[in-house]
Amino acid sequence: xHPIHWDRGTWTASCQGEAVQLLPKEYSLLExxxxxxxxxxxxxxxxxxxxxxxxxxxxxxxxxVYRLRRKLAAWHGAYEIRTVRGAGYRLEAAAPPAASxxxxxxxxxxxxxxxxxxxxDANLLYGNGDALLxxxxxxxxxxxxxxxxxxxxxxxxxxxxxxxxxxxxPFGDRVFFLLHLFHLLKPGESRPxxxxxxxxxxxxxxxHTEVELYxxxxxxxxxxxxxxAAAALEKLWPEALNGEYxxxxxxxxxxxxxxxxxxxxxxxxxREIARIEQLLRRYPFRREEGRFAALSGLVLHRRDPKAGVExxxxxxxxxxxxxxxxxxxxxxxxxxxxxxxxxxxxxxNRYAPEWERLLADTKLRELLPAIEAELRKLL
Numbered sequence: 047x048h049p050i051h052w053d054r055g056t057w058t059a060s061c062q063g064e065a066v067q068l069l070p071k072e073y074s075l076l077e078x079x080x081x082x083x084x085x086x087x088x089x090x091x092x093x094x095x096x097x098x099x100x101x102x103x104x105x106x107x108x109x110x111v112y113r114l115r116r117k118l119a120a121w122h123g124a125y126e127i128r129t130v131r132g133a134g135y136r137l138e139a140a141a142p143p144a145a146s147x148x149x150x151x152x153x154x155x156x157x158x159x160x161x162x163x164x165x166x167d168a169n170l171l172y173g174n175g176d177a178l179l180x181x182x183x184x185x186x187x188x189x190x191x192x193x194x195x196x197x198x199x200x201x202x203x204x205x206x207x208x209x210x211x212x213x214x215x216p217f218g219d220r221v222f223f224l225l226h227l228f229h230l231l232k233p234g235e236s237r238p239x240x241x242x243x244x245x246x247x248x249x250x251x252x253x254h255t256e257v258e259l260y261x262x263x264x265x266x267x268x269x270x271x272x273x274x275a276a277a278a279l280e281k282l283w284p285e286a287l288n289g290e291y292x293x294x295x296x297x298x299x300x301x302x303x304x305x306x307x308x309x310x311x312x313x314x315x316x317r318e319i320a321r322i323e324q325l326l327r328r329y330p331f332r333r334e335e336g337r338f339a340a341l342s343g344l345v346l347h348r349r350d351p352k353a354g355v356e357x358x359x360x361x362x363x364x365x366x367x368x369x370x371x372x373x374x375x376x377x378x379x380x381x382x383x384x385x386x387x388x389x390x391x392x393x394x395n396r397y398a399p400e401w402e403r404l405l406a407d408t409k410l411r412e413l414l415p416a417i418e419a420e421l422r423k424l425l
Contacts, residue, residue: 048124048139048183049204050080051176055363061121063180068117071096075110076118079127079137081407088134111135152189162190171293173332175203175369194219195252202226205371205408211416220420222253226261226372227410228417230379233268240265242424260294263301267308276305296334299325303341307384315345333373336364340377344384347393355396362400375404 051060057073058065068076074096079087089107097106115127128136152158162181169177182200185191192200198219201209207227210220221243229236243249244258260282266275279301286294299322306315319342326335339361347354358381365374378401385394405411 048121049179049206050076050125051179051204051369052077053366055366060176061124062183063176064120064122066117066120068114072110072114072117075107076114076137079135080125083125083137083139086130086133086136092135107135150186150189153185153191155189158189162188166190166192166196171331173334173336173368173370173373178203179369195250198223202372203370205375205404207408207410207413211413211420217420217423218248218250219253221424222249222257224417224420225257228414228421229265229268230372230375231410231414233265234270236265237269239421239424246424248424260298260301263298264304267301267305272305272309275301279305293329293331296322296325296329296331296338300334300337300341303338303345304380307341307344312345312348319345332364332368333370336361336368337373337377339364340381344381347390348388351390351393355393358397362397371404371408375401375408375410378404 048061052073053059054073057068057070059068059073059076060066075092078092078095092107096110111127111129118125118127123140125140126138128138130136166178166181169181179200181188181190182192182197198215201207202223207223209215210223210227225236225240225243228239240257240262244254247254249257260278263275263278263282266272266278279298282291282294283298283302285291286298299318303315303318303322306312306318322338322342326338340358341361343354343357343359343361345354346357362374362377362381365377368374378397381397382394382401385391385397
């Protein structure tokens with residue numbers, strides 16, 4: 047099934063690299079059908095989902111479906127809305143077409159593969175999720191196939207989290223993503239699993255190093271160990287500045303800002319914001335730009351709630367455009383959790399619905415028991 051990428055900020059939906067512009071009600075209608083792909087929904091169910099508290103007629107649904115069908119033609123048969131006589135409508139997904147004919151000769155060209163890896167790495171670094179997904183989904187077109195670690199990353203990027211509780215990838219490859227998903231929902235309970243994974247070295251080297259070297263910093267913050275997090279961060283920071291981990295500079299700078307927030311050191315947080323604004327001119331990585339705007343918006347909200355909300359909104363909009371679902375999820379979780387801890391009820395209520403909607407769309411909360419069952423194999 048081809049993934050659909052949603053952007054509520056612009057009311058667009060994208061599939062196979064083709065974006066379609068929708069009206070708000072068309073967007074809600076398609077989103078509802080997509081959540082229940084393959085299942086027939088009655089007109090009453092669709093009206094309740096997209097026209098809550100309104101009183102449209104059945105004809106309203108029919109008109110919107112007619113317009114949606116015309117717009118979805120841009121996706122070349124990836125999805126079709128079928129009428130089920132006497133019952134309602136059903137969204138059906140076509141299977142991705144099988145490759146035909148001779149394979150692309152570029153698949154066997156090492157020099158081409160190296161150039162494509164550089165292109166892929168650049169898009170990953172700069173947060174261009176659409177480009178990365180295009181490369182992943184069309185190996186015949188681009189003459190390039192992702193290696194095993196990145197193939198295992200694609201469902202994570204798209205929010206297809208259910209694939210990590212299945213045997214689609216080796217257990218060691220899945221552990222990295224299972225740890226992050228569990229930590230996202232239950233940060234206070236993730237430590238035994240993280241430590242067991244590192245101790246047993248079950249993850250491929252690329253993921254083991256990432257957890258051991260710098261993911262552990264934000265995990266320690268959320269385990270209530272700010273001093274240990276600060277020590278690990280200050281140890282890594284000079285190595286990043288000196289070039290060994292240069293591309294981590296904006297990521298680590300955001301962690302420094304988040305640490306100041308965790309410690310409620312507001313003056314130091316303001317100084318970190320000024321530093322990061324300078325750094326992002328040199329490292330315009332969209333995921334880090336979005337995360338920075340969300341975190342700095344929390345600092346700004348303390349003295350200017352309206353400006354803080356505008357900053358957070360801009361950061362979340364940037365993260366939506368990257369198509370990196372986990373990074374959007376992490377920022378939504380951080381904003382809602384921090385707002386609740388500070389007693390900023392209006393701020394929490396503003397972002398909690400999108401956080402809950404993301405959990406529902408990815409079925410993450412439903413998957414939690416299966417995720418933990420997989421992680422228990424580490425203990």
